[in-house]
Amino acid sequence: MKRLLLAVMFVLSLIAVPAMADSDNYEFDNVYVNGINLEDATVYVERGENVDIYVYFTGTGDTTDVNVKAWIGGYEYDTVQATSGMFDVQDGISYRQKLSLELPADLNAEQEYTLYVEIYDDVDSETYTADLLVSRERHLLSVVDVLTEDVEAGDYTTVTVRLEDMGDNKEEDIKVTVSVPELGIEKSTFLDELTSDEMDNEDEESSEDVSLTFQIPESTETGEYEVVVLVEYNKGYSSLEESTSLSVEGVASEESEPVTVVVEEEEESSTDFSTALRLGFGILAVLIVILALILIVRR
Secondary structure (H helix, E strand, O other), X not given: OHHHHHHHHHHHXXXXXXXXXXXXXXXXXXXXXXXXXXXXXXXXXXXXXXXXEEEEEEEOOOEEEEEEEEEEOOOOOOOEEEEOOOEEEOOOOEEEEEEEEEOOOOOOOOEEEEEEEEEEOOOOEEEEEEEEEEEOOOOOEEEEEEEOOOEEOOOEEEEEEEXXXXXXXXXXXXEEEEEEHHHOEEEEEEEEEEOOOOOOOOOOOOEEEEEEEEEOOOOOOXXXXXXXXXXXXXXXXXXXXXXXXXXXXXXXXXXXXXOOOOOOOOHHHHHHHHHHHHHHHHHHHHHHHHHHXXXXXXX
């Protein structure tokens, strides 16, 4: 019976203390999450937040090209991890590395996830594991998708925004603004309410679509234009922003016909030239006659 009790206590101690793997080049000292030592307490984190992880360790050998990586397991849709830059480690020297781990907004709330912290190089590694308890934020909306449709200049188009309440509280009077800054377009509307996705109420929705329709100016040129979606909630104290693109086919500009300029000589100028020419010949004839008379007189 005594041996059984000791075995149970040993197993419980393994569960309570974060696990560390042995390595010839690294030795973990402490790991902090949001300022809390993982060896001292269970750390609660909120989904959708950036978690600051500080890793303290000491080199037990000399090695180069070392990285520190942190990640969580059990998330279905993607890899949630953060990795440091590469550095060298010397024997007997203590180090600190900071990592920022962005938690997905759709992590299952009130569930434990395993945090893995690994120090590694090309031949050696050491791993530290601990549990994180994920809770939901009080106020957190998520833009699930933004749908746009191609449009011609001068026509109307609709932008549809799908919102989901990922927080712990119901949100009311949600303001959704869609803008196309380059075209000077801005439209807003209000969504009455969204409730938490874990509240059991058939009359209330945790996600809903919001559509806004507006006209594209007729003078818009062909191209891709940025569409900005701004969502304001929690009485204006919280907001989020997403952007996408809108394809516009501009109105083809009419090519101007070539203009032919005909320059006509003025009749008056032509007449003046002829008159001057005749006058010149007349003067020349008079001079010839005078010259002939002078020659006759001298004889």
